[in-house]
Amino acid sequence: MSTILEIKSLKKAFGEKEVVNGLSFRVNKGEILGFLGPNGAGKSTTISMITTVLDADGGKVLFEEREVNGNDNDFKKALGYVPQDIALFNDLTAYDNIAFFGSLYGLKGSSLKNRVKETLELVGLYDRKNDYPDSFSGGMKRRLNIACSIVHKPKILIMDEPTVGIDPQSRNNILEVTKSLRDEGTTVIYTSHYMEEVEAICNRLIILDNGQIVEAGDKEEIKNKYKNKGLNNLEEIFLYITGKELRD
Numbered sequence: 207m208s209t210i211l212e213i214k215s216l217k218k219a220f221g222e223k224e225v226v227n228g229l230s231f232r233v234n235k236g237e238i239l240g241f242l243g244p245n246g247a248g249k250s251t252t253i254s255m256i257t258t259v260l261d262a263d264g265g266k267v268l269f270e271e272r273e274v275n276g277n278d279n280d281f282k283k284a285l286g287y288v289p290q291d292i293a294l295f296n297d298l299t300a301y302d303n304i305a306f307f308g309s310l311y312g313l314k315g316s317s318l319k320n321r322v323k324e325t326l327e328l329v330g331l332y333d334r335k336n337d338y339p340d341s342f343s344g345g346m347k348r349r350l351n352i353a354c355s356i357v358h359k360p361k362i363l364i365m366d367e368p369t370v371g372i373d374p375q376s377r378n379n380i381l382e383v384t385k386s387l388r389d390e391g392t393t394v395i396y397t398s399h400y401m402e403e404v405e406a407i408c409n410r411l412i413i414l415d416n417g418q419i420v421e422a423g424d425k426e427e428i429k430n431k432y433k434n435k436g437l438n439n440l441e442e443i444f445l446y447i448t449g450k451e452l453r454d
Contacts, residue, residue: 209271210235210393211256211362216265218251218417225251227417228265233362238384238394240404240425243414244450249397252414253364256395257287269362283311286360286392290367292351294339300326301335304353311358325353328386330379345376352383356392363387364395369403381407401441411440415448 211233218226226248233239243249254260256267258276266273274281294303304322313321326332329349339347348368356363365384369377384407388394398404404411404425411428413421421428425440432443445451 208235209233210269212268212271213252213256214266214268216252216255216267217263218248218255218260219263225417226255226262229414229417229419230265231412231419231422233393233395234410235393236388236391237409238388238396238407240408240411241395241397241414242404242411242444244448247414247448248417249414250366251417253287253366253395253397257285257364258282283358284361286355286358286363288352288355288363288365288368290370292347294347294350294354296338296340299336299338300331300342300350300353303339303350304357307354308357313358321357321359325357328356328383329353343373343376345372345379348372349376349379349383352380356387360392362393362395366397367399368396369398369400377403401439401444405440413444413447415450421447 209232213229213231216226216229217224229252241249251260255262258274258278261276268274269281269284295306298306301322304325305318308318308321323332326335329352331346331349331353334342334346339350342350352368369380381403384394384396396408408425410423411421411425412419428443429440432446435446437443437446
């Protein structure tokens with residue numbers, strides 16, 4: 207499997223506190239990578255550096271073997287980001303929210319209309335296309351948030367806690383959408399505090415703690431590695447490795 211994204215010796219400190227300490231890993235094309243860690247492990251800071259929102263103190267991010275930076279518009283067009291905090295315009299309909307984000311990536315005319323329709327159908331909101339986000343449940347808002355992030359068909363999609371505080375129907379929809387995107391060739395970096403989601407959709411795992419990787423590899427291989435220690439699921443393995451609960 208070919209590498210689409212490579213993180214090399216990434217570092218970031220805030221004052222005296224080193225939050226990310228020489229982080230290196232690869233993301234393979236067409237996989238769903240579970241990017242895990244307890245609160246304060248450095249996940250959000252790493253994601254901010256990958257998306258070029260935050261400058262690194264050291265190291266580099268390579269996309270398709272070339273280094274990227276904050277002025278790299280080609281990389282930004284290839285990237286989709288689903289933030290943990292919902293980012294929608296309440297004075298725009300669901301359709302117009304998606305169309306607005308699509309237009310930012312250069313979509314227009316019939317191409318934009320077709321993609322908005324396809325994306326609404328994918329997240330199960332086409333029948334609510336003319337409604338405003340204020341009338342949506344929390345789960346529907348998160349599904350719309352995802353639609354806004356994938357309308358331009360990104361090569362890489364970063365999903366930061368996309369199912370926090372939502373109903374089971376919306377959670378199942380989001381997991382199915384994520385797998386569908388993977389099947390269509392999108393590479394997904396997925397962070398979650400729900401190990402059952404990681405179990406259901408992720409191919410490979412990276413576990414961070416204190417700004418460093420403490421475990422990484424194929425999901426099934428990691429499970430087999432710790433089975434001899436009497437650990438029967440990913441949540442138990444996570445607690446054993448980090449000494450911390452996944453959810454505080």
